[in-house]
Amino acid sequence: QVQLQESGPGLVKPSQTLSLTCTVSGGSISSGSYYWSWIRQPAGKGLEWIGRIYTSGSTNYNPSLKSRVTISVDTSKNQFSLKLSSVTAADTAVYYCARVGYYYGSGSYVDYFDYWGQGTLVTVSS
C-alpha cells in the first residue's frame, strides 16, 4: 500500500520561499509509470493543482503558479519536493502531495489522483 507524507515548515514569512517534501513509502517512487503531484487547498475553499513531476525529472506546472514553482525529485530518498517562491498570504493553504494514477481504456489514458498524503497546513505570515 503506497503511503505519502508531507513535511516542512508550517509558517513562512511573506516574500520568502515555501519548501515542502513528500516522502513515499510502501513502494519505490520509480516503479511504475507514475507522475507525482502537489495540490493545495485554502481553508474552506476548493482544490488547486500546483504541478507534477515524473521520476525522470520531467515537470508540468499550473500556468497560474509557474513563475514561482519548482518541483524536484530525489529517487534515492523516495521523495519529491515543492518550492514556491515569493509567497503571500494568498498562498496560505493545506498542501497535499498525491500520486497520479492512470487507466487505459478506449485507446486513451485517463489519469487521476489515487493516493494522497494527509496534508500539511502552511501559513504565510510575518
Add this chain to the structure above:
Amino acid sequence: DIQMTQSPSSLSASVGDRVTITCRASQSISSYLNWYQQKPGKAPKLLIYAASSLQSGVPSRFSGSGSGTDFTLTISSLQPEDFATYYCQQSYSTPLAAFGPGTKVDIK
C-alpha cells in the same frame, strides 16, 4: 481553460436517501472525469475515475455516469459515513488538472 461547475453547492439529505450530484464542463471532456470525497480535516479520496469506473475498495452504492459535458455522481442509499464534500475533476486537459467547486452533503 476548461471550467467545471457543480450543482447543487450543498444539499441536506437523510440516511437512506438517494443522492445525485451534477458536474458540468464548459466544453466536452469525453469521459475524462473523476470524483472525490473529502471529509473535514482529511485528504480527498478517489471514488470514481473515467466517469463511471469504481475505484477499488469503494462501496457499490457510489456510481458515476455521463460523458461529454454533463456528469453525475449518485449515492444510491446515503450512509452516515457519506456526509462529506464531493469534488469532480477533469483530466481532459492533463497535465492541467481542474477541480469543480465542490458539493457539501450534510445531514437533514
